[in-house]
Amino acid sequence: MANDALISTSTGPADVAGTPPASTSDEPVRIGVLTSGGDAQGMNAAVRAVVRTALRMGAQPYAVMEGWSGAVAGGDGIRKLEWDSVGSILHRGGTIIGTARSAEFRERAGQLAACRNLLEHDIDRLVVIGGDGSLTGTNEFRKNWPSLVAELVERGDITEQTAAAHPVLMVTGLVGSIDNDLVGADMTIGADSALHRILEAIDDISSTAASHQRTFIVEVMGRHCGYLALMAAVAGGCDYVLVPELPPAEGWEEDMCRKLAKGREAGRRESMVIVAEGATDRSGNPITADDVKRVMAERLGEEARVTILGHVQRGGKPSAYDRWMSTLLGCTAAREVVLATAESEPVIIAERHNRIRRLPMMEQIRATRAVKDLVAAGDYRGAVAARGSSFEQMLGIFETMSTPPELDPAAEDTLQGAGRARRVAIVHAGGLAPGMNTAARAAVRLGLDHGFTMLGVYGGFPGLLDGNVRELSWDDVEGWVGDGGAELGTRRDIPTIEQLYALGRTIESNQIDALLIIGGFNAYLAAHELVTERDRYPAFKIPMICVPASIDNNLPGSELSVGADTALNSAVGALDAIKQSAAASRRCFVAEAMGRRCGYLTLMSGIATGAERVYLNEEGLTLKKLAQDSARMVESFRSGRKLYLVIRNERASENYTLDVLAKIFSEESEGLYDVRQAQIGHLQQGGDPTAFDRIMATKLVAHALDLLSDQLDAGTYHSSYVGLVEGRITHHRLEHMDEELDLTARRPLHQWWMGLRDAIGLVNKDLGVIHPQEVPDFGQTVTQAASAGETD
């Protein structure tokens, strides 16, 4: 339900100081923002960013309440918004401006009323946040607009002058839907949070299921899209999944039961089947969780339990990603709609390949809607491809990881006869990162599928030196998928020159044919050292692949590292609590985030929690800047502010420490507010890995093992580090690692996320009004409709 308390209905001028540059003659440009269709966590962040960016540009935002219903109803259904109307909503689920599915808006009469009501406020620019249906409706409305305007003139409802001033409707779309079903976008607003909810539930169910050695069937949302189901199945370590895009072939019941039974034989104490709510068989008959339960009772004589997660998935706080990404999407959409002209083609602003893009609205909607038709026509390959290459790849990875290996003694004999299976050792190094266990588990299961013998090195490189190496079987890693920490242990130690000979000997004595090194900066340095010393120590002439795992997100060759998303969510959770603690006072909080000399956690947690200032090591900190910020802070409290959040990266400055900053701000406070400090600390390193980190760990490890396999087959020993760059999984040669790095600051020379730095200031009131052209453009234009298969 919409939160009336937060919505001002005043008609006064925008309360950002200065002359509004986004204006036609004397009047500021007016834009409407609405949320429509099923709500999604992160819609509030998007609304807040649209409203505040609009105000910063001197435009006047209005809320269209309860989806299109507000436009159809008019009156209180369209309300002027001020800066504070959208205060303190970043962390809230749902949408404060309400959402609905309006049947009236589908009819011409409804649209006529909506047109009249919007024109009453001179609104002909809209940001619509919703699913494919809402955006389809938006386009219909946009196409009908000229004829609706003409009809309103004919009926005498509006003047010729009003009609002439608003000949077209300019629209920009944001995709808000937990289903993640927009072709061309990698993530829609709410999908990440929904996965958080699902994973929490699956992790919880696992423990009771294992205690009773039970099977659980969990139904997740997704009417036409299996994204939530598939990703939850991978990230939850489940056994079987049913998705709408790939209905199971006839005989699936037998197949499923055999697989579950095999899992139990291989040591699993529980089984978990995930069913997307839109799952069907190949004739289009729904397969429900109860159907699966019945099959299990009939064929296995087992009484499975069913849990339907339902709307829990759409509830709760938005994840860190759904806050920072939705903020950037909202800023970009506001800029887009304010700068739009009558000739502009409508676009959707969406995340794709880890960048914000402008996608042609109608083509993407058409491609999205076509997926259902592909399924109906039996073109499952096309339907799966429409969901993107990552979806397709994950189906394969899931199948491999959830299928226990065949215990075929004959095969083992053959291997013995032919020599022996290749032995791949997994080692962690560097600081602990949540997701290390997920990565190690994926490595064991996928490695066994490659035919390797998988070895776990306990205790990082010192453990390897001591020969602390043990073979790992399929069920040894059972239960590792969602546990924080690192079962194998991790150490920061990099082998010293004196240790290299001994290290070479242990590699030889353990017959290690390849190394999979999962870890942070020191892991990369260690691997680089071994590669460089190959001429002196031939034992290192084996393929070595590094997988990025570090909460700092400071590794080369990857825009994100495993663990950073978990740490960010932990930081955001802590900052939420810190902000809440200050709610009843007038207070400045100076918080400190981890990351060493990399500002990723600081900046992203700042965007996700609405911090007023962030201090990064990358930018440094001067007394002049502190004096300016301090003066702005005082000014801000003087004009009524209650809370000011500053986040400092732990290495932002050697001398302006957390304590010094707090003292400076306190000293300058003029008694208007008090200052508190908080070090978020190691809770950023703890916690169970998020769905995103589990999925990324799995994907990267799969790629790393493919590379190792190629090397071993070819008898070569190229070594590299894998990563995610602009949405694609890539690898780079370890020999060239230095070229990408600032070795003193221990971070990559180029950090993509620094381009998002301006988002902090943009939604910050005390920086005044700017011209729309000066608003940073976070988006990149995609001219051609993004075809589905390209999506990653």
Ligand SMILES: Nc1ncnc2c1ncn2[C@@H]1O[C@H](COP(=O)(O)OP(=O)(O)OP(=O)(O)O)[C@@H](O)[C@H]1O
């Ligand atoms: N063809 C259309 N013409 C006019 N309005 C439409 C049209 N399609 C959808 N709408 C409007 O958008 C609203 C939401 O559409 P829908 O129920 O399909 O949800 P959605 O936006 O796809 O979100 P989700 O699927 O995530 O729930 C509809 O109730 C209706 O008001």
Ligand SMILES: O=P(O)(O)OC[C@H]1O[C@](O)(CO)[C@@H](O)[C@@H]1O
């Ligand atoms: O909230 P309602 O109207 O029951 O809609 C539920 C549907 O909305 C979604 O959450 C989003 O499209 C679907 O996954 C689900 O089927």
Ligand SMILES: [Mg+2]
């Ligand atoms: Mg929809």
